[in-house]
Amino acid sequence: MTGPGEILWRPSAAAVERAQATLFRRAVAHRRGLDLADWDALWRWSVAAPADFWSELWDFAGVVGERGEGPVLVDGDRMPGARWFPGARLNYAENLLQGDADREALVFRGEGTRERRLDFGQLRAETARVAAGLAADGVGPGVRVAGFLPNLPETVVAMLATASLGGVWTSCSPDFGAQGVLDRFGQVAPRVLFAADGYRYGGRTVDVRSTVVRLQGALPGLRRTVWVPFADPSAPPPAGAALWSDYGAPGAPAAFLRVPFAAPLFIMFSSGTTGLPKCMVHSVGGTLLQHLKEHRLHGDLLPGDRFFYFTTCGWMMWNWLVSGLASQATVLLYDGHPLQPAPVLWDYAAAERCTTLGTSARWLAACQKEGLVPRASHDLGALREILSTGSPLAPASFDWVYRDVKADVRLSSISGGTDIISCFALGSPVLPVRRGELQSRGLGLAVDVFDPQGRPLPAGKGELVCTAPFPSMPTGFWNDPEGARYRAAYFDRYPGVWCHGDFAELTPSGGLVIHGRSDTVLNPGGVRIGTAEIYRIVDRHPDVRESLVVGQERGDDVRVLLFVVLRDGVVLDGELEADLRARIRAEATPRHVPAVIRQAPAVPRTISGKLVEVAVRNLLHGRPVENAEALADPRALDWYREAAADLAG
Numbered sequence: 001m002t003g004p005g006e007i008l009w010r011p012s013a014a015a016v017e018r019a020q021a022t023l024f025r026r027a028v029a030h031r032r033g034l035d036l037a038d039w040d041a042l043w044r045w046s047v048a049a050p051a052d053f054w055s056e057l058w059d060f061a062g063v064v065g066e067r068g069e070g071p072v073l074v075d076g077d078r079m080p081g082a083r084w085f086p087g088a089r090l091n092y093a094e095n096l097l098q099g100d101a102d103r104e105a106l107v108f109r110g111e112g113t114r115e116r117r118l119d120f121g122q123l124r125a126e127t128a129r130v131a132a133g134l135a136a137d138g139v140g141p142g143v144r145v146a147g148f149l150p151n152l153p154e155t156v157v158a159m160l161a162t163a164s165l166g167g168v169w170t171s172c173s174p175d176f177g178a179q180g181v182l183d184r185f186g187q188v189a190p191r192v193l194f195a196a197d198g199y200r201y202g203g204r205t206v207d208v209r210s211t212v213v214r215l216q217g218a219l220p221g222l223r224r225t226v227w228v229p230f231a232d233p234s235a236p237p238p239a240g241a242a243l244w245s246d247y248g249a250p251g252a253p254a255a256f257l258r259v260p261f262a263a264p265l266f267i268m269f270s271s272g273t274t275g276l277p278k279c280m281v282h283s284v285g286g287t288l289l290q291h292l293k294e295h296r297l298h299g300d301l302l303p304g305d306r307f308f309y310f311t312t313c314g315w316m317m318w319n320w321l322v323s324g325l326a327s328q329a330t331v332l333l334y335d336g337h338p339l340q341p342a343p344v345l346w347d348y349a350a351a352e353r354c355t356t357l358g359t360s361a362r363w364l365a366a367c368q369k370e371g372l373v374p375r376a377s378h379d380l381g382a383l384r385e386i387l388s389t390g391s392p393l394a395p396a397s398f399d400w401v402y403r404d405v406k407a408d409v410r411l412s413s414i415s416g417g418t419d420i421i422s423c424f425a426l427g428s429p430v431l432p433v434r435r436g437e438l439q440s441r442g443l444g445l446a447v448d449v450f451d452p453q454g455r456p457l458p459a460g461k462g463e464l465v466c467t468a469p470f471p472s473m474p475t476g477f478w479n480d481p482e483g484a485r486y487r488a489a490y491f492d493r494y495p496g497v498w499c500h501g502d503f504a505e506l507t508p509s510g511g512l513v514i515h516g517r518s519d520t521v522l523n524p525g526g527v528r529i530g531t532a533e534i535y536r537i538v539d540r541h542p543d544v545r546e547s548l549v550v551g552q553e554r555g556d557d558v559r560v561l562l563f564v565v566l567r568d569g570v571v572l573d574g575e576l577e578a579d580l581r582a583r584i585r586a587e588a589t590p591r592h593v594p595a596v597i598r599q600a601p602a603v604p605r606t607i608s609g610k611l612v613e614v615a616v617r618n619l620l621h622g623r624p625v626e627n628a629e630a631l632a633d634p635r636a637l638d639w640y641r642e643a644a645a646d647l648a649g
Contacts, residue, residue: 005507008402009410009433019429021297028056039430039440040510047446047468050076054084054289054444054471061292061326064098065090065258073469079496080476080486082469085261085285092265092284093164094256096325097124103304104330106153109348111200111336113230118153120328123160124254126153130161131255133248137192137224141166141259144267146190146219147313148172148181148212150199151335154228154244155313156322158194161248163265163284166257170267173312174199175607178211180630182218184269187279188478189221195241198231202337205231213238261285262475268316268418271606271630278489279478282421283471290422290472291323297443299356299385299412300429303328309358309387310338310345315608316418317358317389329356338363343372350378358387360609361397361413362546365539368400369567375405385410385427390609392514392532395436396540413438415502415514419490422472424464424500425512436536437511445470449506454494457506461515461528464502465494473498503530520613522551523558527591531613534594537587538562538580543570548603549594550617552647561620561647562594563640565603572599598643604636619644 016022021039028045029036032052036042046053051073058067068087075082099105101121108116118126139145145162149155149171162169170188172181174196185193195212198205216225216238227237228244237243265284269277295301307324311317312335324331332352338345338359346367349357364386367374374380386401386409393413401411412427415438424447425438433439441447446468449457477486493499503515515521515530522529531549538547545565551558564580566572577597584593604612607630615625619640628634 005437005509006435007432008398008435009408011410011430011432016430019300020302021300021428021430024056024060024297027060031056039428043441043443046444050444050468050470057289057293057297057444058085061289061296063090063289063292064095076469079469079498080473080483080491083262084469084471088261088285089258090261090285090288091164091166091256091258092288093127093160094258095288096160096323097127097254099303099325099328103328105325106156106331106333107352108153108333108335109344110150110152110334111203113200116153123157126157127160127164128252128254129248129250130157131164131248132252133226133242134161134167134192135165139165139167139191141257142168142264144168144170144188144190145192146170146172146185146188146194148174148176148185148193148195148208148215149228149313150174150196150230151311151313151318151333152196152228152230153333154194156331156333158226159322164254164256166259166263168264168267170269171313171318172269173314173607174208174211175201175206175312175632176314178214180607181211181215184277184279185215185219187276188267190219191221192224192226193219193222194226194228196228196230197235200231200336202340207231209235209238216240259284264475266319266421267478268319268421270418271608271610271612277630278485280419280474281476281478283475286471286473286475287319287421288323288326290420290470291320292326293443294320294422294426295324295327295329298423298426298428298440299387301327301329301356305329305355306332306352306382307356308332308334308345308349308352308354310334310360310363311358312608316421319421321358339366339370343367343370343374346372346374346378346380349383350380353382355382356385356387357383358389360390361388361393362390362609364388364397364401365394368397368404369545373404380406380409383409385412387412387414387427389414389416389423391611392516392536393436394536394539396536398433398435415512416442417500419474419500420470420472424466425514434507434509434511437507437509437513439511441510441512447512449504450494450497450499454497459506461503461505461530463493463518464500464504464512464514466498466500503528517613520550520617522549522560524551524560524591525557529560529592533588534560534562534584534592537584538564541580541583543567543576546603548600548611548613548616550613550620552617552620559595560592562597563600563603563616564597565600572597596647600643601639602633602636604640605632606630607632616640620647622648
């Protein structure tokens with residue numbers, strides 16, 4: 001086994017030479033007379049001269065629209081408050097629908113459903129048809145449209161149709177409960193709702209028609225429901241709903257309303273596990289330009305590439321994935337369970353000659369636990385890059401990918417969030433991959449790590465921050481006209497600096513390590529420990545399926561509690577507990593060793609799969625857990641609620 005920071009993969013000289021990042025760097029250096037010798041020099045220039053960088057990116061990426069007269073950046077010393085491309089006008093959907101008519105745009109697979117394919121010509125025609133219906137229902141600039149839908153081609157079409165009119169799209173996957181959807185959509189009052197009858201997951205068909213009916217009666221200002229039959233095509237639509245196939249005007253010409261750069265495009269929601277979800281408003285230009293940068297320069301995504309991310313439309317990775325159309329890649333969609341009854345994502349990647357496969361760190365770890373060896377069972381010859389996010393990717397997962405998946409693949413652990421609809425740290429096609437590290441800070445993003453006093457930390461663990469404005473910052477929160485909630489969320493801790501809420505560390509190579517969320521950092525004996533430092537050790541144990549770590553206040557100190565979900569038939573006895581403690585002590589420090597280890601039946605997660613340590617910590621301290629509807633299975637908290645009384649002693 002290699003050590004932390006060891007190089008596991010290097011790009012070939014030929015790959016570096018033809019990478020879009022190299023072409024961009026050389027073009028900028030030549031045009032501006034700069035000495036940009038390598039990636040590091042490019043990053044440093046991009047944060048020192050942000051207006052020049054984003055202007056160059058607009059041209060390099062071929063953004064369709066009018067950039068307008070005047071400066072690229074106004075009030076660049078204000079955070080928040082900076083304005084990007086104030087004279088520009090563009091349309092997000094127009095930029096995503098530039099592909100040749102016969103080039104494949106979307107491929108869809110789902111549990112128990114037939115495969116479907118749309119080329120760019122068909123996608124443009126469907127978008128125009130649905131846009132005609134939305135226009136007739138009064139959708140235009142600033143008007144909200146919501147999707148309560150699985151990850152279907154219809155979801156993409158409905159979003160593009162909304163964007164083509166200058167409308168604002170927001171979505172939740174159908175595994176959200178009714179109250180969870182109302183907590184989100186109820187705040188933004190959509191005029192039109194696209195809704196499906198249900199979804200399939202893990203061999204089960206889940207009927208959500210009653211939720212749709214409740215939404216129809218409860219959403220303020222709703223004028224139209226468009227019914228998308230999926231789980232049961234014969235199910236009748238609810239009263240007053242229009243059928244997807246009958247909605248709009250077949251043969252309508254494609255039309256795209258160009259709107260200001262800062263016009264709203266998406267409303268995204270926080271997880272809502274600590275209160276009513278925050279409604280983050282993301283702009284047309286900021287979203288498009290940031291995604292183009294990440295796809296082209298960091299991901300080296302090319303026309304004709306086949307791009308997949310396992311996601312639902314309730315997670316920002318769905319928006320990020322669909323933006324791949326702007327690079328004229330084929331976007332691969334999947335809806336259903338990724339491992340039951342079989343590891344279908346590897347099947348999908350092999351069958352579709354996937355070039356970029358994106359998933360979660362949890363899914364890669366699960367494949368490893370299952371003993372899968374995809375390099376032996378699947379033809380992954382086309383695969384160039386594997387993306388991982390959702391939680392820190394453990395070093396052992398890096399080892400597994402290069403040993404059992406593919407030796408010549410670029411494994412990019414990426415990290416950002418719904419807050420910025422993009423990444424603060426991600427991959428680079430011209431840098432080596434180091435075990436346990438994210439390759440690079442994002443170009444154009446002044447990412448740093450601060451100590452508690454707000455001083456940069458060139459080494460050591462601290463708060464992940466961004467010290468200068470960037471285009472994909474939210475334009476604000478919905479229903480927050482003075483911006484008070486927005487400023488409190490990111491700028492209160494370090495005035496004028498974005499504090500992201502991740503506990504992170506810069507590495508000597510220029511990469512990053514994410515140690516967990518700042519609000520879950522453990523503090524035994526005054527030493528700050530990221531939960532990911534313990535997960536990386538415990539979750540590698542052959543008897544542990546998954547785990548959860550929280551800190552419990554005891555007087556003026558904190559003790560570490562570890563909950564483990566074990567593989568079937570295994571019981572936490574003294575021998576296993578001692579083994580876990582010994583591994584943690586040997587691979588970390590005595591401070592990392594939990595005071596208490598308990599076997600649990602499950603760990604609570606959000607619908608997008610993220611651990612909710614804060615909810616369990618609140619239970620242990622007798623504090624209420626707000627908005628349990630945000631959890632994938634709210635019943636998962638019941639065991640912890642009962643355990644809290646015992647652990648309080």
